[in-house]
Amino acid sequence: MTTHAPQAAQSVTQSVTLPTSLDEAVEALAAMPAAVPVAGGTDLMASVNAGLLRPAGLVGLGKINEIRGWQYQDGHALLGAGLTHARMGRPDFAALIPALAAAARAAGPPQIRNAGTLGGNIATAAPTGDALPVLAALEAVLIIAGPDGARREIPVSHLLAGREMLRAGELIGYVRVPLLHAPQVFLKATGRTGPGRAIASVGLVLDPARRGVRIAVGAVAPMPLRPLEAEQWVASLIDWDAERRLAPEALEAFGEYVAAACVPDQGDPVPAGVLQLRRTVAVLARRALGRALTS
Ligand SMILES: Cc1cc2nc3c(=O)[nH]c(=O)nc-3n(C[C@H](O)[C@H](O)[C@H](O)COP(=O)(O)OP(=O)(O)OC[C@H]3O[C@@H](n4cnc5c(N)ncnc54)[C@H](O)[C@@H]3O)c2cc1C
Structure with a gap:
């Protein structure tokens, strides 16, 4: 039409x-x-x-x-690119992918959440895109629609890092995310009260089947950053077969590890703004893991 x-x-x-x-x-x-x-x-x-x-x-x-809802596929959810933030923020979606629902609820004021979509958030690829660290932590995969009914897949992290691009005339059709059935957390610091763009954000998921903790930090770099060594270190401390608890010192150390990996030193002495940002990331990462382990 x-x-x-x-x-x-x-x-x-x-x-x-x-x-x-x-x-x-x-x-x-x-x-x-x-x-x-x-x-x-x-x-x-x-x-x-x-x-x-x-x-x-x-x-x-x-x-x-066809792209305004979601469907189930082999332990995954196939999310339509046209899902709005408002729809993803509702309880039925939150029960499936809690961190993405939390990110959607934090994405701007209500009129933006009613109109703005998952696909638009990904295609814009702004450093402050709230869905992006969650999708990176989930290791989400994009299903791209091209001419003559063609479909191809791109890991979301490849698109955000510029390793692969959308070709002319292609559209993001769906986003495939694993259903992990385990706690997940999204946290965002805006430096103000009420809705605002992130200064720093984190998406953190527990993946008990792979005995993994995955975290991505948003807004501090052009694309979400995964501190892989910090993830592996902390996952090795967790007793996955018993109560998943960590001592406060371990949570603190995880926050510092993530922050050091994602907000590197810039000059000597390190500028106050960098130290502040690192502090913020450390607090977000520590709180996110603490919440995930006590949920
Ligand atoms: C006042 C205000 C506050 C905001 N606050 C936040 C916030 O707190 N957090 C946050 O994350 N974002 C925020 N945003 C940004 C924006 O709302 C989101 O990025 C939103 O998800 C964009 O989705 P959209 O559907 O509106 O995209 P559109 O504006 O329709 O499109 C954005 C881009 O994506 C392309 N595109 C859209 N859909 C597809 C598709 N399926 N395939 C390929 N390309 C596509 C378009 O061509 C365009 O280049 C804010 C925006 C405003 C104006």
């Missing part, structure tokens, strides 16, 4: 296409290579309003029902 943009917007955007399936959306992009996809529009319209982007056309993803 193609509609024409209102008169006032025509100098910027020539046409808006509203496909009802993922493949139709890919076709629309192929037919109009200068058009850009738009889901909730919360990031895209900010760029248009700031004069940073003048798309020749828009392919709206809001009418594609």
Whole structure:
């Protein structure tokens, strides 16, 4: 279905296409290579309003029902890219993937959460994207839709690190995440009261089947950072067959280990801002693990 943009917007955007399936959306992009996809529009319209982007056309993803929910697949959940933050924040979703639900509840004010989507958060790939450290800790995989019904998979960490890119005309269709049936935590520091962008955030998941602790730190670098040595060290301290408890000193040391790995020294003496950020990351990591182990 193609509609024409209102008169006032025509100098910027020539046409808006509203496909009802993922493949139709890919076709629309192929037919109009200068058009850009738009889901909730919360990031895209900010760029248009700031004069940073003048798309020749828009392919709206809001009418594609197949990507607005989720389904189960071999111990995983296949999340549609069109899931809004508001939908992911609801209790039924939180019971499945608690850390992603917590990140969704923290993503901006209500009007942003009602419109903004998982796929938009990933494609924008802002350092402050709240879903991103959680997806990195979950080792999520993106299902990409391309021309002629093609599907390919990219680990989310590859996309965020720039190791693999979306090709022209491709769309993020789904995000596959493992259902771990174990505690998970998302924590975010904003430096202010109420909704705000993260100064630092952490997504932490326990993976009892692999006897693993996985944590990713967001907002301190262009992409979420995984402190792999700290993860392995702390996982080796946990008695996975008994009560999963750690002494306060071990939690403290984990926080410091994560912070040192993710916020490196920058100069001598280390600038006060760097020390403060490291302190914040250490506290978030310690609290996240403490909460996961006592949930
Ligand atoms: C006031 C304000 C506060 C905000 N606060 C937060 C916050 O606290 N935390 C946070 O994480 N984010 C925040 N955001 C950012 C934004 O809301 C999120 O990143 C949101 O998830 C973007 O989703 P969207 O559907 O609106 O994306 P859109 O704006 O529709 O699209 C963003 C980009 O992704 C592309 N895109 C969208 N869907 C797809 C797809 N399926 N496949 C390929 N490309 C796609 C678009 O072409 C565009 O380049 C805030 C934004 C605003 C304006």
